[in-house]
Amino acid sequence: MSPELILTLFDRVGVFVFAISGGIVAVRKDMDLFGVIVLAFLPAIGGGTLRDLILDQPVFWLSDTPTLLLAIAGGLTAFVCHRWLENFRPLRWADAFGLSLFAVTGAAKAMSLEHGLAVVLIMGALTASAGGLMRDVVANEEPLLLKKDIYATAALLGAGVYFALATYGLPETTAFAGGLAAAFTLRALAIVFKLSLPKSPF
Amino acid sequence: MSPELILTLFDRVGVFVFAISGGIVAVRKDMDLFGVIVLAFLPAIGGGTLRDLILDQPVFWLSDTPTLLLAIAGGLTAFVCHRWLENFRPLRWADAFGLSLFAVTGAAKAMSLEHGLAVVLIMGALTASAGGLMRDVVANEEPLLLKKDIYATAALLGAGVYFALATYGLPETTAFAGGLAAAFTLRALAIVFKLSLPKSPF
Amino acid sequence: MSPELILTLFDRVGVFVFAISGGIVAVRKDMDLFGVIVLAFLPAIGGGTLRDLILDQPVFWLSDTPTLLLAIAGGLTAFVCHRWLENFRPLRWADAFGLSLFAVTGAAKAMSLEHGLAVVLIMGALTASAGGLMRDVVANEEPLLLKKDIYATAALLGAGVYFALATYGLPETTAFAGGLAAAFTLRALAIVFKLSLPKSPF
Numbered sequence: 001m002s003p004e005l006i007l008t009l010f011d012r013v014g015v016f017v018f019a020i021s022g023g024i025v026a027v028r029k030d031m032d033l034f035g036v037i038v039l040a041f042l043p044a045i046g047g048g049t050l051r052d053l054i055l056d057q058p059v060f061w062l063s064d065t066p067t068l069l070l071a072i073a074g075g076l077t078a079f080v081c082h083r084w085l086e087n088f089r090p091l092r093w094a095d096a097f098g099l100s101l102f103a104v105t106g107a108a109k110a111m112s113l114e115h116g117l118a119v120v121l122i123m124g125a126l127t128a129s130a131g132g133l134m135r136d137v138v139a140n141e142e143p144l145l146l147k148k149d150i151y152a153t154a155a156l157l158g159a160g161v162y163f164a165l166a167t168y169g170l171p172e173t174t175a176f177a178g179g180l181a182a183a184f185t186l187r188a189l190a191i192v193f194k195l196s197l198p199k200s201p202f
Numbered sequence: 203m204s205p206e207l208i209l210t211l212f213d214r215v216g217v218f219v220f221a222i223s224g225g226i227v228a229v230r231k232d233m234d235l236f237g238v239i240v241l242a243f244l245p246a247i248g249g250g251t252l253r254d255l256i257l258d259q260p261v262f263w264l265s266d267t268p269t270l271l272l273a274i275a276g277g278l279t280a281f282v283c284h285r286w287l288e289n290f291r292p293l294r295w296a297d298a299f300g301l302s303l304f305a306v307t308g309a310a311k312a313m314s315l316e317h318g319l320a321v322v323l324i325m326g327a328l329t330a331s332a333g334g335l336m337r338d339v340v341a342n343e344e345p346l347l348l349k350k351d352i353y354a355t356a357a358l359l360g361a362g363v364y365f366a367l368a369t370y371g372l373p374e375t376t377a378f379a380g381g382l383a384a385a386f387t388l389r390a391l392a393i394v395f396k397l398s399l400p401k402s403p404f
Numbered sequence: 405m406s407p408e409l410i411l412t413l414f415d416r417v418g419v420f421v422f423a424i425s426g427g428i429v430a431v432r433k434d435m436d437l438f439g440v441i442v443l444a445f446l447p448a449i450g451g452g453t454l455r456d457l458i459l460d461q462p463v464f465w466l467s468d469t470p471t472l473l474l475a476i477a478g479g480l481t482a483f484v485c486h487r488w489l490e491n492f493r494p495l496r497w498a499d500a501f502g503l504s505l506f507a508v509t510g511a512a513k514a515m516s517l518e519h520g521l522a523v524v525l526i527m528g529a530l531t532a533s534a535g536g537l538m539r540d541v542v543a544n545e546e547p548l549l550l551k552k553d554i555y556a557t558a559a560l561l562g563a564g565v566y567f568a569l570a571t572y573g574l575p576e577t578t579a580f581a582g583g584l585a586a587a588f589t590l591r592a593l594a595i596v597f598k599l600s601l602p603k604s605p606f
Binding site: 228229231232233234235237238240241251255260261263264267270271281282283284286339340341344395 | 457458459460519520522523526534537544546547549550551552555556557589600601602603604
């Protein structure tokens with residue numbers, strides 16, 4: 001398989017898993033089928049949509065029907081299998097993978113438009129985590145992303161590593177793989193060792 | 203009256219009624235006059251704003267002052283008459299009409315930009331119901347739209363019927379009327395028979 | 405100092421103070437360091453971002469790294485000094501100043517694009533207060549902005565005075581100073597005399 005094909009495949013998995021995360025929240029909040037689909041869409045395409053609007057790029061899913069279908073499929077999967085999925089451990093790892101991938105694709109898009117480090121970091125974190133935040137806000141849930149765990153911080157790290165490697169002239173594929181590995185490693189450590197960012201001790 | 207004039211008139215009614223729905227929520231949540239106006243704006247122009255941003259079109263109300271004035275008028279009407287309006291049955295039917303109309307105008311805008319079925323459906327539902335969702339999120343209310351009733355689903359149906367009729371080469375006016383009738387019929391059935399979408403039975 | 409330099413300096417102060425307001429809410433809601441930074445960003449750059457998206461202008465902070473750094477600095481300041489800052493009275497006045505300044509810069513941007521009074525007023529209020537609203541919505545707090553006090557109304561007044569003065573042909577600097585003074589005066593009166601907008605008495 002070509003690198004592009006692998007990347008597309010990974011991206012599809014990320015969208016599907018993020019959509020499931022939204023669908024599960026919707027079922028837990030007693031939403032109906034339409035609500036489940038809406039909440040599946042938010043994490044799956046919300047972050048990328050915001051990224052594209054701010055960067056003044058065509059919103060990616062306008063010409064990417066498979067992503068929309070996968071978001072719906074993720075919602076339907078959660079609608080049917082939510083009980084089983086909530087305790088399904090591999091889902092967490094797929095989510096960590098989606099987070100890392102979205103962070104690096106967001107950073108790469110910003111960098112291809114010649115933005116500097118600050119914007120690249122923001123776009124990495126935004127692509128990976130703004131959709132999850134929208135999901136929690138619309139569902140009227142506590143935004144855990146802002147409260148505990150190391151989640152968006154892993155996206156920031158991945159975006160930063162990608163930026164550094166690409167700036168130092170490494171090939172795109174290497175920078176991409178490096179950013180992906182950095183984000184995933186930090187997220188994996190956070191899951192395994194239950195790491196959290198500090199809260200204000202004052 | 204020409205078809206365009208009728209359409210404009212209908213659109214004005216839709217904006218006004220949607221604005222009232224926002225104003226009523228605001229008064230119920232004990233908001234002040236400014237809050238009432240803001241919550242009137244959200245359902246009246248929120249969905250169309252999001253649609254235009256995502257489709258990369260000029261945001262419609264930038265050059266449509268009457269819509270802005272009508273949104274304010276709807277808010278003020280709710281501010282003064284909310285007690286009377288909350289149990290005013292015709293309001294529900296005007297809302298159903300606004301929903302249907304916004305769904306078809308949203309779908310028509312997406313289709314005029316040569317988007318496919320998936321995007322047309324999303325834009326129909328978004329134009330008709332995203333503003334109502336924003337209203338509930340900002341007011342910190344349960345998003346009923348995602349929980350019960352058949353509301354956005356009627357918008358999806360209307361957008362779909364419009365798409366089908368226009369694709370099969372029927373004149374614009376026929377496709378428009380067909381989509382409008384389909385959405386309104388489904389919404390009316392939902393109101394009369396208290397229909398709801400299923401929730402996850404698992 | 406040239407007028408531009410003064411304006412830039414004032415703008416920086418506004419961003420910093422708005423960011424602190426977000427950071428304080430985040431610490432109060434028990435958020436971690438990442439959450440504090442996100443909630444600092446929302447009031448500091450959220451309103452201007454929405455304004456630029458709707459006006460179809462390049463989002464201002466994409467080419468304004470100092471603003472991003474100041475937003476982070478404001479968040480960190482709140483993270484460390486929140487206890488001391490919550491009762492720090494000058495902060496309120498700096499916030500009133502930021503509100504007034506953002507209102508007039510938002511109005512000026514809309515007017516430079518040849519929009520009429522309605523859009524100019526909306527852009528003034530949006531730039532000054534939409535970010536604070538986003539902060540409250542994401543933090544799942546009561547949106548006080550919509551409930552009491554005279555806050556966004558001061559922004560509307562400032563934008564309106566700027567529009568009137570500029571329309572009557574006064575020099576840009578005079579119109580700007582007039583709008584700023586009007587917004588700040590109303591906000592100051594509201595703080596000192598605890599003024600509020602009316603709620604629906606019906």
